[in-house]
Amino acid sequence: MSCYVCDKHKSGDGLVASDGLVVVGHVLPDAPNTNGRVYLGHLVVEPRRHVGGLAGLTSDEAAALGRWAALAAKALDAEHVYSQIVGHQVDHLHMHLVPRYPGTPREYWWPRLDSWPDAPMGGQDEVTRLVDDIRARLDVDLLGR
Ligand SMILES: [Zn+2]
Known part of the structure; x- marks a missing residue:
């Protein structure tokens, strides 16, 4: 069975951070x-295991x-972080985290962030640079390890 998310975890593309249970990555172009x-800044938080929805998760x-x-939202350093789980396109649980940056006009707040003509959009190079920045801001001490 082929799964876009499982394949992405194997490749490491867009990876921000991970542990044995969860992978945080940037949405790829x-x-x-x-x-x-x-x-x-549009991140996805995904269980490493192929699970279709929240109800399939173990407690851990x-x-x-x-x-x-929570860690990823903090590292996004945004005015506000929206989150949602939809799952219409890919059958592997992925929680979207979408930052709203300061200065975003009210009429473009969720769910129209990427319709704003001045929204920060980018391709693979911009994503790679931003992932490095986000990774540097992740406060892994908050994981309690
Ligand atoms: Zn999967």
């Missing part, structure tokens, strides 16, 4: 439903997903 450019996976979502 070649992901389903993108056209080569993505909203910069659920705890790890919540911790990583």
Whole structure:
């Protein structure tokens, strides 16, 4: 069985951080439903194991997903971070984290962030640079290890 998310975990593309249970990555410009450019800072928090939805998580996976979502949101350094789970395109649980940056006009707040003509959009090079920045801001001490 082929799965876009499982394959991405193996390749490490867009990886921000991970542990044995959860992978945090940036949405990739070649992901389903993108056209080569993505909203910069749009992260996904995913269980490493192929699970279709929240109800399929173990207690440890659920705890790890919540911790990583909070850490990643903090590292995005945004005015606000939206999160949602949809799952219409890919059958592997992925929690979207989408930052709203300061100065975003009210009429473009969720769910229209990437419709703003001045929204920070980018391709693979911009994503790679941003992932490095986010990784540097991750406070792994908050993981309690
Ligand atoms: Zn999968």
